Amino acid sequence: MKIDYAVFGSGNTPMVIIPGMSLHPVTPGAGMVEHEFSAFCGQCRIYLFDKRKHLEEGFSVMDMAEDTVEAMRLLGIRDAFVYGTSQGGMMAMCIAARHPELVSKLALASTLARQNDTCTNNMIKWEKLALAGDPVALNREVYSKVYSPSFYERHRKAFAVMEKQGTPEEMRNFAISARACRNFDIADELGLIRCPVFIAGVADDTVIGSEGVPYIASRLGCEALLYPGKGHAMYDEDKHFVERLYEFFCLEFDM
Numbered sequence: 001m002k003i004d005y006a007v008f009g010s011g012n013t014p015m016v017i018i019p020g021m022s023l024h025p026v027t028p029g030a031g032m033v034e035h036e037f038s039a040f041c042g043q044c045r046i047y048l049f050d051k052r053k054h055l056e057e058g059f060s061v062m063d064m065a066e067d068t069v070e071a072m073r074l075l076g077i078r079d080a081f082v083y084g085t086s087q088g089g090m091m092a093m094c095i096a097a098r099h100p101e102l103v104s105k106l107a108l109a110s111t112l113a114r115q116n117d118t119c120t121n122n123m124i125k126w127e128k129l130a131l132a133g134d135p136v137a138l139n140r141e142v143y144s145k146v147y148s149p150s151f152y153e154r155h156r157k158a159f160a161v162m163e164k165q166g167t168p169e170e171m172r173n174f175a176i177s178a179r180a181c182r183n184f185d186i187a188d189e190l191g192l193i194r195c196p197v198f199i200a201g202v203a204d205d206t207v208i209g210s211e212g213v214p215y216i217a218s219r220l221g222c223e224a225l226l227y228p229g230k231g232h233a234m235y236d237e238d239k240h241f242v243e244r245l246y247e248f249f250c251l252e253f254d255m
Contacts, residue, residue: 001052001053001054001067002052002053002054003049003050003051003052003053003067003068003071004025004027004049004050004053005027005047005048005049005050005071005075006027006030006033006034006047006048007045007046007047007048008030008033008034008037008041008046008048009034009037009040009041009042009043009044009045009046010041010042010045011040011041011042011043011044011045012043012045013043013044013045013080013081014044014045014046014047014077014078014079014080014081015040015044015045015046015047015080015081015082015083015249016046016047016049016068016072016077016080016081016082016083017033017037017046017047017048017049017083017084017088018049018068018082018083018084018085018088018089018091018092019048019049019050019084019085019086019088020084020085020086020087020088020089020110020111021086021087021174021177021178021181022174023130023135023138023139023142023165023166023170023171023174024165024166024170025050026048026050027048027050030048033048034046036242037242039242039243039246039250040246040249040250043250044081044249044250047072047075047077047080049068049071051064051067051173051177052064052067054169054173055172055173055176055177056176057176058176059176059180060180060183060184061087061090061091061094061180061181061183061184062094062184063180064087064091064177064180065090065091065092065094065095065098066094068091068095069095069098069099069102072095072102073102077102078101078102079101079102079103079104080102080103080104081104081105081107081249082095082096082102082103082105082106082107083106083107083108083109083245083249084106084107084108084109084111085108085109085110085111085233085235086109086110086111086207086208086232086233087111087177087180087181088111089108089109089110089111089112090111090112090113090181090184090186092106092108092111093106093108093111093113093186093189093190093193093216094186094189096192096193096195097186097189097190097192097193098189098192100192100193100194100195103195104195105195105196105197105198105248105249106193106195106196106197106198107197107198107199107245107248107249108197108198108199108200108213108216109199109200109201109234109235109241110200110201110202110205110207110208110212110213110232110233110234110235111199111201111208111212111213111216112184112208112209112211112212112213112215112216113185113186113187113190113212113215113216113219114184114185114186114187115181115182115183115184115185116208116209116211116212117209118205118206118207118208118209119181119182119207119208119209119212120182122145122206122207122208123178123179123181123182124178124182125141126138126141126142126174126175126178127175127178127179129141130171130172130174130175130178131171131172131175133168133171135163135164135165135166135171136163136164138166138171138174139159139162139163139164139165139166140159140163143159143163145206145207145231145232146207146231146232146233147231147232147233147236147237148229148230148231148237150229151230151231151237152231187215187219190216190219190220191219193220196222196248197220197222198222198225198244198245198248199213199216199217199220199222199223199224199225200213200224200225200226200227200234200235200241200244201213201224201225201226201227201232201234202226202227202228202230202231202232202234203226203228205231205232206231206232207232208232213226214226225244227241
């Protein structure tokens with residue numbers, strides 16, 4: 001396999017960022033992520049991982065998580081701060097439950113431990129749109145579900161440019177990623193996660209439903225931080241969210 005990754009920050013504590021489903025690789029935009037997480041760069045060495053370039057048919061979320069585990073081990077990463085969003089949060093839970101030596105703290109955003117009707121229906125629709133090979137139709141559907149109406153309207157011009165982009169290989173990988181979500185269930189393994197956990201989301205999540213984040217919080221014994229008026233990608237919409245992550249991961253360094 002081949003996985004692209006980006007590294008930034010000069011600190012001694014490793015931090016791993018696992019993004020959610022995306023039609024395009026995330027590492028080409030690593031500069032924006034570095035800017036967003038600039039407060040971490042003095043304390044942390046931050047690794048941003050893409051998925052493998054070519055997903056095999058039938059690839060599962062667990063398989064994606066194991067790819068990241070192998071990459072972490074090859075790079076000598078252990079006892080890391082791990083932050084996963086959406087499908088990346090699913091992968092992060094797999095890593096924390098099955099490879100606890102790799103994770104010292106776990107942050108999750110807009111994710112779920114097992115499927116529900118809302119998520120399943122969305123993934124079926126997204127898979128069909130991806131397999132149809134029309135990036136504009138797929139991107140419009142995804143953007144309108146992932147972001148709140150106000151955020152989507154405010155950035156409509158930027159979305160109109162991005163929605164035209166999508167290669168056949170990217171569409172194929174996206175379809176496989178959507179299918180993988182439909183079979184995901186790690187609920188019975190949540191008790192294996194022993195590290196401190198921070199989790200956030202929105203109360204009315206149109207992508208994964210409203211019960212995913214509170215359920216994980218109740219099982220792990222942590223508080224669920226729910227953002228009002230935001231969309232599924234509240235981690236992109238709320239300008240103060242990274243500050244909350246910093247408080248969870250790094251506050252001890254400043255005390």
